[in-house]
Amino acid sequence: MKMTPLAVVVGSLLILGAVVFVAVILPTADTSNTPASDILRPRTPAENQGRALYIANGCVFCHSQSIRNIDWDLGAKRIARAGDYLMDRPILLGSERTGPDLSQEGGEHPDDWHTAHFKNPRITRPLSIMPAFAFLDQGSRNSLIRYVQGLGLKDADLRMKRQTYWKKESVRAYEAGPEANIRWLHDMVPEGWRKLPNPYPTTAAGLARGHKIYQDFCLGCHGPIGDGMGPAQADLYPPPLNFTILKGRGITGGILYYQIMNGITGTAMPYFKRELESEKIWDVGDFAAVYFINQSDAGGDPAGIDAAYE
Amino acid sequence: MVIFRKLDTISYPTALGFALTSAVWMAIATFTGLLGATELIAPDLTSAWGWLEFGRIRPIHVNLVIFGFVGPGLFSAAVYILPRLLRTSLYSERLGVLTVSAWNITLLAATVSLSLGYSQGREYAEMVWPIDVLIVVGLLLLFFNLVMTVRKREEPVLYVSVWYMLAAVILTASTFALGNVIWQPSTGALAGIPDAIILWFYGHNVFGLFLTPLSIGVAYYVIPRACRAPLYSHTLSLIGFWALIVVYTHIGTHHLLQVPVPTWLKVIAIVDSVAMVIPVMAFLINIWYTVKGKLGEIHADIGARFIFSGTIMYFFVSIQGSMMALPDVQRVTHFNNWVVGHAHIGVLGFSGMIAIGGLYHVLPLMLRRPVYSLFLADLQYWLILIGVSGFAVVLTIAGLIQGNAWLNGETVYRVLSQIHVYYVIRASLGLMIFTGALIGVYNMVGTIWFRGEASS
Numbered sequence: 146m147k148m149t150p151l152a153v154v155v156g157s158l159l160i161l162g163a164v165v166f167v168a169v170i171l172p173t174a175d176t177s178n179t180p181a182s183d184i185l186r187p188r189t190p191a192e193n194q195g196r197a198l199y200i201a202n203g204c205v206f207c208h209s210q211s212i213r214n215i216d217w218d219l220g221a222k223r224i225a226r227a228g229d230y231l232m233d234r235p236i237l238l239g240s241e242r243t244g245p246d247l248s249q250e251g252g253e254h255p256d257d258w259h260t261a262h263f264k265n266p267r268i269t270r271p272l273s274i275m276p277a278f279a280f281l282d283q284g285s286r287n288s289l290i291r292y293v294q295g296l297g298l299k300d301a302d303l304r305m306k307r308q309t310y311w312k313k314e315s316v317r318a319y320e321a322g323p324e325a326n327i328r329w330l331h332d333m334v335p336e337g338w339r340k341l342p343n344p345y346p347t348t349a350a351g352l353a354r355g356h357k358i359y360q361d362f363c364l365g366c367h368g369p370i371g372d373g374m375g376p377a378q379a380d381l382y383p384p385p386l387n388f389t390i391l392k393g394r395g396i397t398g399g400i401l402y403y404q405i406m407n408g409i410t411g412t413a414m415p416y417f418k419r420e421l422e423s424e425k426i427w428d429v430g431d432f433a434a435v436y437f438i439n440q441s442d443a444g445g446d447p448a449g450i451d452a453a454y455e
Numbered sequence: 456m457v458i459f460r461k462l463d464t465i466s467y468p469t470a471l472g473f474a475l476t477s478a479v480w481m482a483i484a485t486f487t488g489l490l491g492a493t494e495l496i497a498p499d500l501t502s503a504w505g506w507l508e509f510g511r512i513r514p515i516h517v518n519l520v521i522f523g524f525v526g527p528g529l530f531s532a533a534v535y536i537l538p539r540l541l542r543t544s545l546y547s548e549r550l551g552v553l554t555v556s557a558w559n560i561t562l563l564a565a566t567v568s569l570s571l572g573y574s575q576g577r578e579y580a581e582m583v584w585p586i587d588v589l590i591v592v593g594l595l596l597l598f599f600n601l602v603m604t605v606r607k608r609e610e611p612v613l614y615v616s617v618w619y620m621l622a623a624v625i626l627t628a629s630t631f632a633l634g635n636v637i638w639q640p641s642t643g644a645l646a647g648i649p650d651a652i653i654l655w656f657y658g659h660n661v662f663g664l665f666l667t668p669l670s671i672g673v674a675y676y677v678i679p680r681a682c683r684a685p686l687y688s689h690t691l692s693l694i695g696f697w698a699l700i701v702v703y704t705h706i707g708t709h710h711l712l713q714v715p716v717p718t719w720l721k722v723i724a725i726v727d728s729v730a731m732v733i734p735v736m737a738f739l740i741n742i743w744y745t746v747k748g749k750l751g752e753i754h755a756d757i758g759a760r761f762i763f764s765g766t767i768m769y770f771f772v773s774i775q776g777s778m779m780a781l782p783d784v785q786r787v788t789h790f791n792n793w794v795v796g797h798a799h800i801g802v803l804g805f806s807g808m809i810a811i812g813g814l815y816h817v818l819p820l821m822l823r824r825p826v827y828s829l830f831l832a833d834l835q836y837w838l839i840l841i842g843v844s845g846f847a848v849v850l851t852i853a854g855l856i857q858g859n860a861w862l863n864g865e866t867v868y869r870v871l872s873q874i875h876v877y878y879v880i881r882a883s884l885g886l887m888i889f890t891g892a893l894i895g896v897y898n899m900v901g902t903i904w905f906r907g908e909a910s911s
Contacts, residue, residue, distance in 0.1 A: 146693055148613050148615075148618055148693075149613070150602065150605045150606070150613065150621065153613065153617075153618045153621050153622055154602070154621055154622070154625060156697075157622040157625075157626055157700045158625065158626070158629070160697075160700050160701055160704070161626055161629060161630070161664075161700070161704060164701075164704040164705040165633065165656075167705060167723075168652075168656055168704070168705040168707070168708065168720065168723070169633070169652060169653050169656050172649070172652050172708075172716065172717050172720045173645070173649040173652065173653070175717045175720075176647070176648045176649055176652075176716070176717065177649070179647065179648065198572075199576075200574055200575070200576030201572035201573070201574055201576075202508060202510045202511065202572060203508070203509070203510020203511055203513055203514060203574065203576070203581075204510055205510075205576050205578075206509075206510050206513045206514070206578075207509070207510070209790060211713070211714055213713040215713075215786055215862060216861070217861070217864040217865075217866070218861065218866045218867055219866070219867075225714065225715060226715055227647070227648045227715040227716075230646075230647040230648055230651075231646065231647045232646065232647070233646060233647055233650070234642050234644045234645065234646040234647075234650065235575065235576055235577045235642060235643070235644030235645075235650050235654070236644070236646070236647055236648065236650040236651045236654075237576060238651055238711075238714060239790075240578055240710065240790070240794065241790055241791070241794070241795070242790040242791065242857075242861075242867055243495070243867075244867060245866065245867045245868065246867075265499070265502070266498075267498070267499070270868065272868060272871050272872050273498070273868070273871070274494075274495055274496075274498045274871060275498065276494065276498055276501075276502065276508045276509050276510065277498070277499060277502040278508075279502065280502065280503070280504070280505030280508070281505065361872070419866055420866050420868060420869055
């Protein structure tokens with residue numbers, strides 16, 4: 146084959162043209178009739194402003210918006226469909242997960258949690274390596290929050306409705322004073338859990354593990370001495386719980402476990418059922434009970450068959 | 456016009472201009488990489504300065520590496536090599552110098568605009584529309600200069616390097632315009648799934664049609680020249696060239712295997728990602744058989760040594776890339792640092808090493824004096840080789856930890872602390888690479904301006 150300039154330039158351009166036809170134009174035609182998925186709704190102007198900031202600050206380089214059928218983490222409640230992305234220009238699938246996927250982030254937390262988190266992510270999530278966005282003005286951060294709270298679209302709206310309802314309830318309980326607040330918090334825990342003591346006795350090793358979990362997950366809001374004065378406290382309402390007021394008010398290992406597992410929707414207290422397995426939840430609960438509440442029912446009755454390992 | 460008059464007294468001003476562009480922007484690009492790597496281990500380090508935020512630094516790093524360091528380094532060699540192979544001179548040095556200047560202004564504009572948050576948020580296509588246009592114009596100017604050089608050639612036969620250089624520049628101008636959706640100035644994007652398809656068609660071709668063919672073109676010139684041997688096979692050159700353009704161009708969808716894109720497109724992407732072994736091995740066998748029995752000559756020429764190492768990296772990154780296109784492998788490797796490691800082997804280990812090697816080989820030819828310091832060049836070689844090999848190791852380990860943990864149901868947050876130590880090692884290796892880049896700038900400035908005889 147004689148490689149003339151014409152053969153090289155025109156030949157390769159022709160091949161590229163054929164490839165563009167097959168690998169770009171045909172699939173675009175193929176996907177152009179994708180029906181809207183059930184969660185699709187238009188974004189509000191504030192959400193669009195937030196989306197522009199999300200793009201400008203390169204959030205997409207650490208957060209995907211693309212849930213796969215092998216995912217377990219945040220957002221894994223819904224596998225992505227082509228119809229979810231119809232309005233996304235550009236599409237923000239992302240190529241890396243240095244942080245969690247955000248496809249379904251909307252309504253996972255209340256707004257005040259995001260206010261604290263955007264100011265500096267480490268004040269709500271101590272191990273986070275996300276940049277602090279305190280350099281953005283409050284208005285921009287609020288737009289970002291609107292966008293993030295809309296991720297998941299109609300599904301996000303349902304979760305936000307839940308947050309708003311329980312925010313009202315939890316604020317009312319908080320404002321009624323510690324006694325009433327604790328009673329409300331305990332009453333919200335299903336009865337079986339309320340009566341359940343921590344089945345594993347307190348041990349030095351268990352407390353050490355609990356300490357580690359507390360530092361990695363809880364410290365930012367509840368503070369290093371469990372008085373609810375962690376750095377996130379300034380932005381949260383109702384504020385993080387001061388554990389010391391639980392003493393003598395009917396706290397059990399089961400209540401602690403349930404609240405850590407399930408979170409308290411409407412408040413900044415997230416659920417940890419995805420991040421912590423049962424032993425870690427018992428351990429961190431007992432850590433708070435021993436050091437902050439000074440009242441632990443760990444290893445108390447009713448005891449079942451002795452655990453082979455404690 | 457004073458500048459232009461002065462230009463006439465310099466030989467090869469365009470090639471020299473691109474060489475300096477590459478060396479200086481390599482230092483800036485590797486610094487931004489080091490900064491980003493540091494932010495991943497000390498996220499509050501730069502929190503007072505929004506323009507240094509990780510999400511802004513990362514696209515600056517990526518774009519400067521591609522369009523500031525590797526691209527111009529290979530342009531420099533191409534602009535010198537192509538006229539040599541055609542027994543003529545560059546069509547217009549003035550146009551060339553204009554292109555170099557425009558390209559540098561473009562890079563500066565890209566850096567400033569991205570750090571100020573002007574981004575279109577699409578990987579390798581972040582830069583805003585005016586900069587996209589400048590890049591396409593720069594590529595077209597360069598292409599025009601090269602084609603006109605070809606037209607006034609004295610040598611009738613086009614050597615394989617010439618094919619690759621011509622094709623790389625014009626095909627990249629086309630795919631860059633397409634991938635940046637240049638007809639949509641405000642967003643630079645399509646909507647929904649088609650946007651992902653066109654983005655990764657383009658993103659993949661940044662390597663496939665820009666960095667790879669230019670690197671191959673330079674290797675095809677320097678390696679036979681350094682070991683004073685004819686190229687092993689013309690047939691393999693032909694197979695490698697056409698197979699690259701046919702196969703490499705249409706497999707970008709392997710970035711989207713876990714996304715709802717049409718299945719037939721995924722099948723094509725997977726099958727032909729494996730078929731990439733054809734253009735890759737055609738080139739490598741051709742080069743390696745040319746070198747057979749002559750490794751001593753390669754070792755003696757610092758430029759050829761960089762380039763030969765680059766071809767070995769190309770082997771690893773290509774075999775790895777074909778494997779990564781397999782869905783079962785991707786269940787573990789997608790979305791994590793494995794891919795970051797892969798990208799560094801490809802862009803720094805393969806095309807970056809070849810860009811640096813090309814400069815070390817052609818600079819002494821252009822200036823008719825040896826490299827300023829062979830010791831420093833050698834030091835730079837080892838810093839970068841150890842740096843990029845180390846990247847491959849630690850980022851692959853970090854990626855395996857992340858990928859397997861996620862597959863087992865662990866959350867992203869819980870795995871962060873497990874990969875911290877690898878991020879620390881990665882930043883240390885980044886410091887070595889940045890040091891290598893600084894040494895490169897010093898050595899190049901020395902070669903061009905310090906008149907004294909080179910030390911060894």
